[in-house]
Amino acid sequence: MSAEPPGPSSLVSSAFPAPPPFFKHFTPENLSAVKHHKKLGTPTDELPPELQYLIPPPPPENSYRCFGDSWTIPDVLPTLPELGITQLYSDPPTITTATATTATATTTPPPSNTRALSLLRLSKSLLLSYLELISTLSLNPTMSAEKLTDLRTIMINMHHLINEYRPHQARETLILMMEEQVERCRRERDENLKAKEVVKELLGALEGVLGVGLGAGGEERTEDGEGAGERRGVNGEEARERDWEMWRVLEGMR
Structure with a gap:
């Protein structure tokens, strides 16, 4: 039986993936062999394939996958336009700092009251869109797709605003x-x-x-040297x- 070639697994990622097949190589004999090679200073690429699986991989640099999702390093919340979603609230103002040689544009984070005000407005729009959806369903159900799209867009915007609070x-x-x-x-x-x-x-x-x-x-002690006890x-x-x-x-x- 031939061993699997070293390298990343070609299995299809899923939300609940099965254990990787190389866990079978973690035996007491292989662990002892890896310790022996470490003492000898053997390079990783010169180890047998079944022992290369026991060497921890280098930390990811740009991105990694976890439970079927791809995560960037550092973890940055993508903007709604990057996700292809219409943004219904305004971005914080951009302040340009000019120096003698360069001009640097920095974006200040919006204050909490701005987010709260945006969430309040979106919640009112959500209720209004829901009432319009009910009215549309009662009069012409075939025209409800547009209202459902509006509800979805509003909900995604609210969820994105809430996610901005995660670091805090x-x-x-x-x-x-x-x-x-x-x-x-x-x-x-x-x-x-x-x-x-x-x-x-x-x-x-x-x-x-x-x-x-x-x-x-x-x-x-008494006079004759005898203790009271x-x-x-x-x-x-x-x-x-x-x-x-x-x-x-x-x-x-x-």
Whole structure:
């Protein structure tokens, strides 16, 4: 069985394409062979065909295909005239900046209120066209094709205006995600500080309980050198009382 020649796949692209056939070459043996060739410094074009599929392709430069659609690099929203659609709203004004040697024309992005006003006008035109379509269907249904075309053009214009907000939406979504991460980190910090204070109180309470049975700051010695704990005994009634007090402190700190 001969291996497929290296290069781009000639399969017809679709919205839900099948897995590429070269996934069968990703075996443990081929992966080990590729690592061995990398250590030896073997050029990619000198590798066997089944190993060339394991080498990542270079990043695309001008365009790429994804789920059957072609995307440009950088991703630029095409204009309605480029798509063959009549544009029903005006473009932002072009400002020409003149210098001593050259004149540069720059297009300033339209303010948000301009887009909102255009969307409002288009929505009113859409409602009016819909009423005209209903009237046409009731009087002469054969003349409805033109009204349907008008509705389609208005909808595409509105969709194109909304798509101009996508970069702004992406920025605001990223800002919101970063603010949520910062707020989560602050909450975790505050919870850690509260837990630290609780642990301090618990240790202080336990030290107080231990100080009752053992003496604060160490056992108090008698004149003959015998400790108070040694005279009372470790397993005496006071030791049991001390243990019960420690458990009550632990239960109270929950």
